[in-house]
Amino acid sequence: MSLAAQSVLFFRVYREVTLALYTTLVEELCSSPGLPYQFAATLEDIGQGFMKLADRVNGELERRSLLDREVEAEHTVEAKIEAFLARTFVTHRDPLSNMPGEAANAGLDWALVEQALKIALTMTHDLPVVQPS
Numbered sequence: 001m002s003l004a005a006q007s008v009l010f011f012r013v014y015r016e017v018t019l020a021l022y023t024t025l026v027e028e029l030c031s032s033p034g035l036p037y038q039f040a041a042t043l044e045d046i047g048q049g050f051m052k053l054a055d056r057v058n059g060e061l062e063r064r065s066l067l068d069r070e071v072e073a074e075h076t077v078e079a080k081i082e083a084f085l086a087r088t089f090v091t092h093r094d095p096l097s098n099m100p101g102e103a104a105n106a107g108l109d110w111a112l113v114e115q116a117l118k119i120a121l122t123m124t125h126d127l128p129v130v131q132p133s
Helices: 003-030 039-063 077-091 110-124
Strands: none
Touching: 003 110, 077 110
16 A cells, blocks of 8 residues: 555545544533633634645646546545445344344444444555556
């Protein structure tokens, strides 16, 4: 796997795993009595840093005249994964309820199963990577 493909995979998994973790941390902080005043500003600074990185990548794609090759949002790997998960979780609302005895009581949480499946699918589906001309 090329460095570019590894980098793309890292950021895709980072988005799926880390943003969920950050959401939990922020929810916990918001419900605590000691919420820091400048916390939102810090999060905004982090977001702006990522926007600058995205602008850098888009600038390079534009410089290489590759922005017109971009895939429509509904045809991306991520959109297809979301559609698959939506169909799966609508069709099989709670597959754990059909499991016998101990398996049904194994402490599995359907939301965690969905998140794990999304991460696994994200890690196993390649995104297109611009190849040198």
